Amino acid sequence: MNFDFSDDQKNLKEQARRFLSEKAGTKATRRVLDNETVSFDQDLWRSVAEMGWLGVSIPEAHGGLGLGRLELCVLAEELGRALAPIPYSSTVYFLAEALMLAGGEQQKAALLPKIVSGDCIGCFAMSEGPGAASPANIASTFENGTLTGAKIPVTDGDCASHAVVLAKEGAGLSLVLVDLGQPGVSRTVLKTVDPSRGHAKLEFRAVKAERLGAMGQGWELAEAVLDRAAVLLAFEQLGGSQACLEMAMDYAKNRYAFSRPIGSFQAIKHKLADMYVAIEVARSNAYYGAWALSTEAGELPFAAAASRAAASDAYYLCAKENIQTHGGMGFTWDVDCHLFYRRAKLLAVQAGSPAVWKEKLVRSLERRNVA
Amino acid sequence: MDFNDTPEEAKFRAEARAFLEANVAPKSADAERMQRKLKPLEFLKAAKEYQRRKAESGFAGITWAKEQGGRGLAPIYAVIFNQEEARFDAPSQPFSIGLGMCVPTVIAFANDAIKNRYVAKALRGEEIWCQLFSEPGAGSDVAASKTKAVRDGDDWIVNGQKVWTTGAHFSDFGILLVRTNPDVEKHKGLTMFIVDMKAPGVDVRQIHQASGGRDFNEVYFTDVRIPDANRLGEPGQGWSVALVTLMNERLAVGGSYGPDYREVFEFAKGVASPSGSGMLIQDAAFRQRLADWIVRAEGYKLAKFRTMTALSKGQTPGPESSIGKVINANQMMDIANTAIEAMDHFGVINDPELAPLEGAFHQSYMFAPGLRIAGGTDEILKNIIAERVLGLPQDARADKGIAFKDLPTGR
Numbered sequence: 213m214n215f216d217f218s219d220d221q222k223n224l225k226e227q228a229r230r231f232l233s234e235k236a237g238t239k240a241t242r243r244v245l246d247n248e249t250v251s252f253d254q255d256l257w258r259s260v261a262e263m264g265w266l267g268v269s270i271p272e273a274h275g276g277l278g279l280g281r282l283e284l285c286v287l288a289e290e291l292g293r294a295l296a297p298i299p300y301s302s303t304v305y306f307l308a309e310a311l312m313l314a315g316g317e318q319q320k321a322a323l324l325p326k327i328v329s330g331d332c333i334g335c336f337a338m339s340e341g342p343g344a345a346s347p348a349n350i351a352s353t354f355e356n357g358t359l360t361g362a363k364i365p366v367t368d369g370d371c372a373s374h375a376v377v378l379a380k381e382g383a384g385l386s387l388v389l390v391d392l393g394q395p396g397v398s399r400t401v402l403k404t405v406d407p408s409r410g411h412a413k414l415e416f417r418a419v420k421a422e423r424l425g426a427m428g429q430g431w432e433l434a435e436a437v438l439d440r441a442a443v444l445l446a447f448e449q450l451g452g453s454q455a456c457l458e459m460a461m462d463y464a465k466n467r468y469a470f471s472r473p474i475g476s477f478q479a480i481k482h483k484l485a486d487m488y489v490a491i492e493v494a495r496s497n498a499y500y501g502a503w504a505l506s507t508e509a510g511e512l513p514f515a516a517a518a519s520r521a522a523a524s525d526a527y528y529l530c531a532k533e534n535i536q537t538h539g540g541m542g543f544t545w546d547v548d549c550h551l552f553y554r555r556a557k558l559l560a561v562q563a564g565s566p567a568v569w570k571e572k573l574v575r576s577l578e579r580r581n582v583a
Numbered sequence: 584m585d586f587n588d589t590p591e592e593a594k595f596r597a598e599a600r601a602f603l604e605a606n607v608a609p610k611s612a613d614a615e616r617m618q619r620k621l622k623p624l625e626f627l628k629a630a631k632e633y634q635r636r637k638a639e640s641g642f643a644g645i646t647w648a649k650e651q652g653g654r655g656l657a658p659i660y661a662v663i664f665n666q667e668e669a670r671f672d673a674p675s676q677p678f679s680i681g682l683g684m685c686v687p688t689v690i691a692f693a694n695d696a697i698k699n700r701y702v703a704k705a706l707r708g709e710e711i712w713c714q715l716f717s718e719p720g721a722g723s724d725v726a727a728s729k730t731k732a733v734r735d736g737d738d739w740i741v742n743g744q745k746v747w748t749t750g751a752h753f754s755d756f757g758i759l760l761v762r763t764n765p766d767v768e769k770h771k772g773l774t775m776f777i778v779d780m781k782a783p784g785v786d787v788r789q790i791h792q793a794s795g796g797r798d799f800n801e802v803y804f805t806d807v808r809i810p811d812a813n814r815l816g817e818p819g820q821g822w823s824v825a826l827v828t829l830m831n832e833r834l835a836v837g838g839s840y841g842p843d844y845r846e847v848f849e850f851a852k853g854v855a856s857p858s859g860s861g862m863l864i865q866d867a868a869f870r871q872r873l874a875d876w877i878v879r880a881e882g883y884k885l886a887k888f889r890t891m892t893a894l895s896k897g898q899t900p901g902p903e904s905s906i907g908k909v910i911n912a913n914q915m916m917d918i919a920n921t922a923i924e925a926m927d928h929f930g931v932i933n934d935p936e937l938a939p940l941e942g943a944f945h946q947s948y949m950f951a952p953g954l955r956i957a958g959g960t961d962e963i964l965k966n967i968i969a970e971r972v973l974g975l976p977q978d979a980r981a982d983k984g985i986a987f988k989d990l991p992t993g994r
Contacts (some may be wrong), residue, residue: 213592213659213895214585215888231615282584461973476976478962488968489906493882499883503584522878570874571867577848577877 215499217286225286228265231546232294235259238548241408244297245551248401251371253297260298261330270308274324281440281506285447285498292448293455295555297408299333299368301448305441307334310376313440314387314425314433323374335372336441336563337363337414338434344568345378347385347431352416354379354388359421362413367562369412370401376424377416378434385430387437388421395419406558408551435513441563442516443501449523449559450491450498456530456552457487460537468541480537487530494519494526514580517573524559531556545572586888588663589895595660599667606633607671614855627753630674634708637675644682644706651690652703659894662887678803680749681705681712688828689777693814701756701777713754715745715778715802716825720992722747723963725760726770726822727990730804732761739763739776739814741784741807747957751787751800754780760825763818765988772987773821777813784808794949818979829959839946840954841915842940844876847922850939854925863925872921876914883910908954909964916951919944 217225221300240253260266269284270276277283284304291300308327311320326332338345340363352361358523359379366375375390390397396419402411426434463476463486474480501519504512531553535542560566588596621629637643638652641810645661654660668675686705690698704710721727730743742762751757757778762773782789784807789797816824842850851864851873863869886906907964922944923930933945955961968977982990 213586215885216584216892248832386616447622457973461975464975472979473976474967476978478966478978481975481978482962482965484973484975485909485965485968489909490974492886492906493879493910496882496885496889497878499584499889500881503586506584517874518878518881521874522882525875525878567871570871573877574870577873581848 215503217282221282221286224283225290228287228290229293231259231263232290232296236294236296236463238295238551241295241297241551245408248407251401252299252368255298257298257330259361260296260300261328264328266300266304266308266330267324267328268304270312272326274320275328276324281443282502284444285502285505287369287493288444288447288449289454292451292559293557295408295452295455295554299335299371299410301441301465302331302336302368302372302447303327303334305444306336306437307332307376308435309440310336310387310390310424310433313436314429315389319389319422321356331369332374333372335366335368335375335414336437337366337369337375337377339366340364344565350378350385352377352379354381354421354423355387355486355489356421357422358418359416360390360418364413364414365402365404365411366414367558368410369414370399370410375414376437377419377421378430381423381427381430384428384497385434386427387424387430387433389420389424390416390419404558406554408555409558420443424493426444438489438563439512442569443512444506444522445559445563446498446501446516446519446523449527449556450494452552452555452559453487453491453494453523453526453530456527456549457484457491459528459549459552460484460487460534463538474537483533483537487533490522490526494522497522514576517569517576520564520569521566521573524569527552527556528560590894592663595656595678596663596667599642599664602637602642603667603671603673606636607673610670610672618740618819623753626674627677630677631708631711633674634678634706642707646704647687647690651698652706657894657897659891662891662894663761663977675855677711677750677753678708680714681754685712685714685756685826688775688815691827692824693777694776697777697812710755711750711753711756713748713751713780714828715748715757716828717747717749718744719746723960725825726773727763728760728773730759730761731765732763732774732776732809734763735808736813737811738808739811741776741778741804741809743804745802745804746800747790748787748802749798751780751802752789757802758779758815758828760821762987763821768985769982769987769990770822771819773825774818775815775821775824776809777815778807778809782807782809792953794946794953796950804985840911840919840950842922842943844873844880844918846940846943847918847969848873850922850944851925854939855927857925857927869921869925872917876918879910879914883907906968909961909968910957912951912954912961915947915954919947919951923948932963 236256240256244250247492265287267276268279268287269281272278308324311323311451318369323332340350352359352363359377361379363377372392375392377388378385379388396417398415400413402413404411464480464484465473467474497518501515504515535549535553538547538549541547634643641654642664644653645656646658647663649655652725682705686702689701705712716725718728718730730741730745732739732741757780759776759778760773761776762772763774777907784805786803788801790799790801791797851869852862855865856863858866880925933942935941938945970977
């Protein structure tokens, strides 16, 4: 039994934590949050590229470090803990993973090296309105190499250079790759629950696009990309949850009421113990997701869904109870609690809500039992 | 990351499996039904016989030192044996408290003469042990024990009452926490003893539980004599001794009982949906709940794999092992409650001849409240997580600096 990260991976995690606490931290998050014209932290993005983090799992042939997905999971946890205000997930978990999963050699050769260098920013465009995306409510259309339609919201759509878009093609759906620098693409910046990350509505008026993978395979490919991204997002959620617990612990030990630390009251203890239990459940499920992702195991859909469901619930619990533990101070703009509460909600609904992943989890249990 | 055994672990697992295949039936609904039909005495005989074979084959006291009759292996091997044993219908339950909690306390605190007298016999299943801590006035606050022992020459004379003692009615010996000095603070006046459960003045009465069963006992002590040689630790150090026992309890309790998510999933395929069309398994609300159960059950199982990993590397496991009981007792109750409500009016029937899964959901429903209390209530376990894992300060205490005899007691 070796159900843990290796010493090298743990060292990488330590390094990442030290680097992010110096370069990022919630001050950096606030610089994006408080400034409507800033979409992400460009300095941090460049530093992350220099560290090689954008190409951790990209093969060396394309300029990456060629490490496995476990290293990526380790970084994801730290980026989540730091609330890093950069389009990392959209670029690395979505665009790079979609290219490596479904892209042709030319597509990979053209974009992967640019992802590694930080010159290409990705986004994943699926949703077109309220409610879970499904083959029935995708109206964007890809025909004869051109894409028409609108996607809302698109995380990092305000700053991305390329989008992976799910669109109708003939009777089915296809996944297509779009260069967002061309005429006919318009972006409208959106106000969101988490302004520390950029969001936009993307509109395509007969713009050039190319298919990623086979025609008609769009839904299946999107699901496969989402399974991979789900595990990585779960690690970001885990990092955020842990940060909330640590904030709450620190406050509970040092804040006095009724002449004693509030952490000595059972009402606070039990709240924090519940957060701890939720995090342990989420962590254990996320590790299983990491194993499945890194070994390309057939269990990935089950493990990804369980990772995501556990991590979304844990982050919500930890973020809201962190505010509650802080009392009135937790409801001020200046105390960081709300940054996590905001990010928790973005991460919960981005790439499928908790309810969607719970439904997927039961479906994969049904498939497992049939098989 | 992988889920594989090391070569030594794999070899041990194969040996364990071979032993189990030769000695006990695989787990099945049939086997469980059979076991339930066995009379208590027959069951106990079978359990003792199984324990004897375990000891002969080197699968008892796997982590205990060789001089205690154990095998001197690392904890990972005990975990592996337990994993394998769980796949069989092994009657190991009567020994879990004695060998899991009581005898390790004896080993930690007794002299060689006492160890020679008790340890080997316990390991071979010849003598069964129970743990006498809780009292009517000392549950979560077990250090408030009032049962008292007074020195009389080479003996101590014990009077008082213990409660919720698992297996006292078939136990030969117990470890007993008593008050030997009421004039000092409550944690400082306790002492631990080995007590002969067949000694004159020990009166065991089974408790009729809310669930209908009789798994626990009250134990009354009237002028019971215990030789001073049976003392574990110094007079007044009973609380430190008890903490060693209780640390083992957290590892021993926390398994899951009753129908799990797989069973309620199968059940849901055959019962009508509350929507009036289709089956429960098609009901969206049920599916969301089922997902929550999967996440928690898998999370608990995988957390144990993390513990195993730490053990396998020779590390002390982290606090993740303390979450089990908090998760499992509540989940067991929630699954049972959902299944019973899903049966609608039929859900009142718990007759094993008529109820789904032979009434297993109803058994869970009625037993789960006890599990949320036994071995540390949910609230106490959360305090333990908060204080020992998260490092939060202790609650303000009303009993500091006050002699035990002067403490307020209420009803």
